[in-house]
Amino acid sequence: xxxxxxxxxxxxxxxxxxGGVSALLNWDQMTxxxxxxxxxxxxxxxxxxxxxxxxxxxxxxxxxxxxLSDKKNMKTLEKHDRIIVERLKKDxxxxxxxxxxxxxxxxxxxxxxxxxxxxxxKKKKYKLFAPYLKKIIELEQEYTDYIKLPGHPYNTLLDxxxxxxxxxxxxxxxxxxxxxxTKLLEDIKNSKKYEKQKPITGTYPAEKQREINELILKHMxxxxxxxxxxxxxxxxxxxxxxxxxxxxxxxxKQNPLSSxxxxxxxxxxxxxxxxxxxxxxxxxxISQAPSVGLHESQSRFWENMVGRSKDFWYYWHTILKKxxxxxxxxxxxxxxANQVKPSxxxxxxxxxxxxxxxxxxxxxxxxxxxxxxxINEIPDTWNEKxxxxxxxxxxxxxxxxxxxxxxxxxxxxxxxxxxxxxxxxAQIHKQLLKDQPDTPQQIRKGDYQDIIKWLRRNxxxxxxxxxxxxxxxxxxxEGLNANVYIQYLKNKYSDIYDL
Amino acid sequence: xxxxxxxxxxxxxxxxxxGGVSALLNWDQMTxxxxxxxxxxxxxxxxxxxxxxxxxxxxxxxxxxxxLSDKKNMKTLEKHDRIIVERLKKDxxxxxxxxxxxxxxxxxxxxxxxxxxxxxxKKKKYKLFAPYLKKIIELEQEYTDYIKLPGHPYNTLLDxxxxxxxxxxxxxxxxxxxxxxTKLLEDIKNSKKYEKQKPITGTYPAEKQREINELILKHMxxxxxxxxxxxxxxxxxxxxxxxxxxxxxxxxKQNPLSSxxxxxxxxxxxxxxxxxxxxxxxxxxISQAPSVGLHESQSRFWENMVGRSKDFWYYWHTILKKxxxxxxxxxxxxxxANQVKPSxxxxxxxxxxxxxxxxxxxxxxxxxxxxxxxINEIPDTWNEKxxxxxxxxxxxxxxxxxxxxxxxxxxxxxxxxxxxxxxxxAQIHKQLLKDQPDTPQQIRKGDYQDIIKWLRRNxxxxxxxxxxxxxxxxxxxEGLNANVYIQYLKNKYSDIYDL
Numbered sequence: 001x002x003x004x005x006x007x008x009x010x011x012x013x014x015x016x017x018x019g020g021v022s023a024l025l026n027w028d029q030m031t032x033x034x035x036x037x038x039x040x041x042x043x044x045x046x047x048x049x050x051x052x053x054x055x056x057x058x059x060x061x062x063x064x065x066x067x068l069s070d071k072k073n074m075k076t077l078e079k080h081d082r083i084i085v086e087r088l089k090k091d092x093x094x095x096x097x098x099x100x101x102x103x104x105x106x107x108x109x110x111x112x113x114x115x116x117x118x119x120x121x122k123k124k125k126y127k128l129f130a131p132y133l134k135k136i137i138e139l140e141q142e143y144t145d146y147i148k149l150p151g152h153p154y155n156t157l158l159d160x161x162x163x164x165x166x167x168x169x170x171x172x173x174x175x176x177x178x179x180x181x182t183k184l185l186e187d188i189k190n191s192k193k194y195e196k197q198k199p200i201t202g203t204y205p206a207e208k209q210r211e212i213n214e215l216i217l218k219h220m221x222x223x224x225x226x227x228x229x230x231x232x233x234x235x236x237x238x239x240x241x242x243x244x245x246x247x248x249x250x251x252x253k254q255n256p257l258s259s260x261x262x263x264x265x266x267x268x269x270x271x272x273x274x275x276x277x278x279x280x281x282x283x284x285x286i287s288q289a290p291s292v293g294l295h296e297s298q299s300r301f302w303e304n305m306v307g308r309s310k311d312f313w314y315y316w317h318t319i320l321k322k323x324x325x326x327x328x329x330x331x332x333x334x335x336x337a338n339q340v341k342p343s344x345x346x347x348x349x350x351x352x353x354x355x356x357x358x359x360x361x362x363x364x365x366x367x368x369x370x371x372x373x374x375i376n377e378i379p380d381t382w383n384e385k386x387x388x389x390x391x392x393x394x395x396x397x398x399x400x401x402x403x404x405x406x407x408x409x410x411x412x413x414x415x416x417x418x419x420x421x422x423x424x425x426a427q428i429h430k431q432l433l434k435d436q437p438d439t440p441q442q443i444r445k446g447d448y449q450d451i452i453k454w455l456r457r458n459x460x461x462x463x464x465x466x467x468x469x470x471x472x473x474x475x476x477x478e479g480l481n482a483n484v485y486i487q488y489l490k491n492k493y494s495d496i497y498d499l
Numbered sequence: 500x501x502x503x504x505x506x507x508x509x510x511x512x513x514x515x516x517x518g519g520v521s522a523l524l525n526w527d528q529m530t531x532x533x534x535x536x537x538x539x540x541x542x543x544x545x546x547x548x549x550x551x552x553x554x555x556x557x558x559x560x561x562x563x564x565x566x567l568s569d570k571k572n573m574k575t576l577e578k579h580d581r582i583i584v585e586r587l588k589k590d591x592x593x594x595x596x597x598x599x600x601x602x603x604x605x606x607x608x609x610x611x612x613x614x615x616x617x618x619x620x621k622k623k624k625y626k627l628f629a630p631y632l633k634k635i636i637e638l639e640q641e642y643t644d645y646i647k648l649p650g651h652p653y654n655t656l657l658d659x660x661x662x663x664x665x666x667x668x669x670x671x672x673x674x675x676x677x678x679x680x681t682k683l684l685e686d687i688k689n690s691k692k693y694e695k696q697k698p699i700t701g702t703y704p705a706e707k708q709r710e711i712n713e714l715i716l717k718h719m720x721x722x723x724x725x726x727x728x729x730x731x732x733x734x735x736x737x738x739x740x741x742x743x744x745x746x747x748x749x750x751x752k753q754n755p756l757s758s759x760x761x762x763x764x765x766x767x768x769x770x771x772x773x774x775x776x777x778x779x780x781x782x783x784x785i786s787q788a789p790s791v792g793l794h795e796s797q798s799r800f801w802e803n804m805v806g807r808s809k810d811f812w813y814y815w816h817t818i819l820k821k822x823x824x825x826x827x828x829x830x831x832x833x834x835x836a837n838q839v840k841p842s843x844x845x846x847x848x849x850x851x852x853x854x855x856x857x858x859x860x861x862x863x864x865x866x867x868x869x870x871x872x873x874i875n876e877i878p879d880t881w882n883e884k885x886x887x888x889x890x891x892x893x894x895x896x897x898x899x900x901x902x903x904x905x906x907x908x909x910x911x912x913x914x915x916x917x918x919x920x921x922x923x924x925a926q927i928h929k930q931l932l933k934d935q936p937d938t939p940q941q942i943r944k945g946d947y948q949d950i951i952k953w954l955r956r957n958x959x960x961x962x963x964x965x966x967x968x969x970x971x972x973x974x975x976x977e978g979l980n981a982n983v984y985i986q987y988l989k990n991k992y993s994d995i996y997d998l
Contacts, residue, residue, distance in 0.1 A: 016547055017539070017542055017543045017546045020539065020543055021524065021543050021546075021547065024522060024523060024524060024527060024543075025520065028523060028527065028662070032531075032727060032729075033739075034723070034724055034727055034742070034745075035724040035725075036724045036725045036742055036743070036745050037725065037739060037742050037743030039742065040516070040740035040742060041739075041740065041743070044516045044520050044523075044740065047513055047517070047520075051550070205924055223535075225533055225534040225535045226533050226534075226535045226536065228531060240536060240537055241539035241543065242534070242539055243535040243536050243538065244532065244535070244536030244539070244540070246533075354957055367699065476501075476868070488696065
């Protein structure tokens, strides 16, 4: 028993170290790696992944877990060890269902597929990517066969990102959203204010944007000795170790809000990583987020509920005014940060149409996994749905089906977590306002300490002791509920567009 | 046979990938890591080291090597495979003499010792470091017992950095150097020009220094898509993979030559790394430098023989003039780059006194390994030798015995390679001028292509097919020869100081 406990502790510690090593290899690839370093970098990442997987599925590790999870033994364990062993058993048994040969084959296919996607996107030709997408879908189908969760095969894919989530639940929530969102979009388009879109004018030097970003990080209490802010093509957050969580942003000289909101978004992720449970759970499977969706709820919460609120701009418009010496007032910044602009591109989408982008991808992924659509039909379906849901049509494949890298990297089932995160963020926001009604006043002062304390207490500290939905239920008294999100959006946009 | 060949190829490939992973962890630690990430970074580095060592000493690997190195089998191998197997056998048998337990214990002691050294240096108190140095020396002595090369125990330590080098050989060369160097220093001090030292005045923005550094990298044909230039407390070069070799420098606004020469020095290392043999030797033990000293010869060659030559400044003084808008002419820059300034600090030493710094360390290391000096006597011995050799006395331990980190990291036997490299660089330079007499004219034009080609052909391409001394013998027709170095220094300083 003691020996087994010691073994699984050490194993988790080393897995966590290897995870950090892998994270650094990825971070460097996205930020500073010289261009030609990429080929062997892929090999380095793949080697560390293999070493990690081999460790997870090793018989020695599993036998220790089995020994500890024996009913009699479990009773003698302390509560936190029991939680760790249960969690580990589930994780390891899932991993052991996947043959190592599959892992390597998949890694290779993904690598080729990602390259093909890059070329295809550059040349705006879906055809160049299609055969690889076919292979990716076959790989994913093979994967669902190994794991075989009950119900729809897509459930298995979802579960990797959002444990316990099912197609039925999601369809229910997303269908619930679809009409109100398109209706709201319609109303906004018909409003008088919509006609008077305000473009951002002027140029905003990256150096000044960076200074403001550093300032918001300080306000969000991201410790500068445990973090970094860098630049990458796509902003991301990555944990290198318990005391090293890094975020990236990207600068657009024509739009100072682009890097600003990316930074706030990523800082939301970073706060979560830094707030995960330590102590008895340090370097264990518990000191992680229970799902990608809950992680996304934290970034969305900061980006939208805090960062795109009127109260937020009460404080920050003076900071931006000083820095850029322009004369935009609070209301203008608030409006610019929130104006609805239907676009074919997800990452440029406003808060309202963003959800519709996700629903589109979710629906196509379901068709793909079920073989209910031919690979070559996807662009047409994509474009039709885009027109139907958002009212815009991609001019080419790069603006349409090829815009996101997710499919090329085998991340089918990932997109929904973006919308799940958005819904959760609205629920969290609602509960926070109930628990701490002076939150808006604090936001007006640029003071986020109490918000962070509340998040630490109600979301972060659970780690994986509970599932996402359990955490949300515990904190917000109900599970995933799209209605809260709809209400939040209606209130916001009614105000902005005088609906 | 085929299977064994395949196995050792793959094993070397993965060891090389792991080496790169470790390199990235170190590079990041020295450049961008947030301060508090250090504790777990040490654990990550140590885990990768252990995984690497375990692989090197695994029975499976050794058995394949033994099988291949069987006389009969060797005969059937292609020449390059024979070379690889021989080299591997030597490396692996050496590594297998060290117990894994020792590796871990040493890593821990070094980590503590390095921290203690940092504190001690900050507080300028040798006493805080002394007990750790004692442990380091004991570890090194234990190590020499495992490997036990013939002769002086220090031979074993030397051999790790400079294969085949012995205390006797070194004593011979270094003693040979000592008198002429101190004599030359004396003559310079007594010269008229020495009295008129020229201080560098003005300030030189880091950004402009950086631009010049990027320019010299271009001239030195360092490919920008396979390299980076960053900033760190101590400049270094590190190879992340075959197509990713990074260098660092550091900026001193009062002295533009500091970052310039550091960059040239490190670029010399990088050129060597990039020029190591590929093809049949790619990702094998052969595609490495045979010794630290030969590696250092490349950096010294570029820094001193090229970078501190009069011809070099013929080209670069116009570049610096444009950039800094100051009026220093070629002769002034040349003089500033070469003026002799006895200092207590090795890394600030001029070309002449640098060697004396190394001799001092070499002599103390010999005493330490032989237990011929007590740990608490070292500062006094250090200061006496410093006064005797260089004519300056450290004002405190930070300027004396604590200035270098090498002992704290267990690198006893490393210092001599700096001087070996300097001697080799003079020999290489002499031969290059013989082989390509128009070299000075090319340097005057800032054109280093033919120099690089010559180095590739005569030094880089050998990798570890030969030892350093064999390479030097082959190229320069004689082994390590301090006389050439003395002659080079005499010629140079006679000219500068009108001796």
